[in-house]
Amino acid sequence: MKVPIFRASVPKSHPLLIHSLSSALPLTDEASKKKRLLSCCASSELNPVRPELTFCVGTHLIPHPNKVEKGGEDAFFVSSYNGGIIAVADGVSGWAEQDVDPSLFPKELMANVSCLLGDEEQGNNNPQILIGKAHAATSSTGSATVIVAMLERNGILKIANVGDCGLKVIREGKINFSTSPQEHYFDCPYQLSSESVSQTYLDAMVSSIELMEGDTIVTGSDGLFDNVFDHEIVSALAGYRDVAEAAKALANLASNHSLDSNFDSPYSMEARSRGFEAPLWKKILGMKLTGGKPDDITVIVGQVVSL
Numbered sequence: 598m599k600v601p602i603f604r605a606s607v608p609k610s611h612p613l614l615i616h617s618l619s620s621a622l623p624l625t626d627e628a629s630k631k632k633r634l635l636s637c638c639a640s641s642e643l644n645p646v647r648p649e650l651t652f653c654v655g656t657h658l659i660p661h662p663n664k665v666e667k668g669g670e671d672a673f674f675v676s677s678y679n680g681g682i683i684a685v686a687d688g689v690s691g692w693a694e695q696d697v698d699p700s701l702f703p704k705e706l707m708a709n710v711s712c713l714l715g716d717e718e719q720g721n722n723n724p725q726i727l728i729g730k731a732h733a734a735t736s737s738t739g740s741a742t743v744i745v746a747m748l749e750r751n752g753i754l755k756i757a758n759v760g761d762c763g764l765k766v767i768r769e770g771k772i773n774f775s776t777s778p779q780e781h782y783f784d785c786p787y788q789l790s791s792e793s794v795s796q797t798y799l800d801a802m803v804s805s806i807e808l809m810e811g812d813t814i815v816t817g818s819d820g821l822f823d824n825v826f827d828h829e830i831v832s833a834l835a836g837y838r839d840v841a842e843a844a845k846a847l848a849n850l851a852s853n854h855s856l857d858s859n860f861d862s863p864y865s866m867e868a869r870s871r872g873f874e875a876p877l878w879k880k881i882l883g884m885k886l887t888g889g890k891p892d893d894i895t896v897i898v899g900q901v902v903s904l
């Protein structure tokens with residue numbers, strides 16, 4: 598079977614449906630005691646001797662306007678396992694042309710990452726290994742980009758990503774760290790797939806950074822980063838104290854930009870830099886290639902707090 602390693606996107610304006618989800622984890626009894634949802638900033642009953650870090654997270658997903666009914670093809674989950682886990686997978690939409698539901702692979706991949714966290718097996722505290730095991734356990738046909746970030750309570754955030762889901766750390770009003778997208782060529786990211794020709798966990802970009810209390814983490818699918826500039830992320834976050842509201846605001850900003858054909862988005866700037874040009878009618882009018890990129894938009898905002 599030919600592997601559709603491209604992203605189809607059909608610009609169209611349409612009312613948006615706001616939807617967010619997170620999956621619970623099947624943890625061991627001991628782990629279950631430690632588990633608590635990351636939906637608020639309340640201090641833990643664990644009362645550690647020295648300050649340990651975790652994050653409060655807010656999530657927001659806005660499906661592509663044409664995929665509202667099925668909820669889009671992004672999948673994600675968050676957990677308070679250890680210091681906290683954030684994971685996003687973005688299904689490659691080209692599979693729809695082969696009568697494959699592109700949302701199945703990323704959903705199963707995320708479910709498998711979630712299930713594996715409960716195992717005490719060696720390597721499950723390593724996001725790259727976790728991605729490899731989850732990929733091996735995924736039987737759906739399809740492909741996806743993926744990012745998994747795991748916070749240890751000592752403040753070390755381990756990140757592994759394959760493709761163009763991303764993560765940024767904002768510290769004191771500035772972008773302190775960004776993952777870099779991996780791609781074969783413009784609009785064709787590295788991806789895990791049901792087909793043997795795909796990338797594997799070994800292709801993941803792996804990062805490890807030390808977080809501080811007060812840092813903000815923004816994780817998302819390319820639907821966020823193709824449509825919102827870094828400086829917009831920083832200024833949008835400054836207006837919110839609540840992580841859920843911040844995630845919603847960033848997703849709405851990305852969504853508005855994605856449907857604005859006049860907005861000079863990160864996506865259109867990148868397209869021009871790769872030699873893509875505006876349609877002929879625009880060129881005749883002296884206009885350049887602009888516009889956002891309609892896509893599923895997943896945003897997860899994490900605020901680093903001490904336990």
Ligand SMILES: [Mn+2]
Nearest residue numbers: 687819820892
């Ligand atoms: Mn996407």
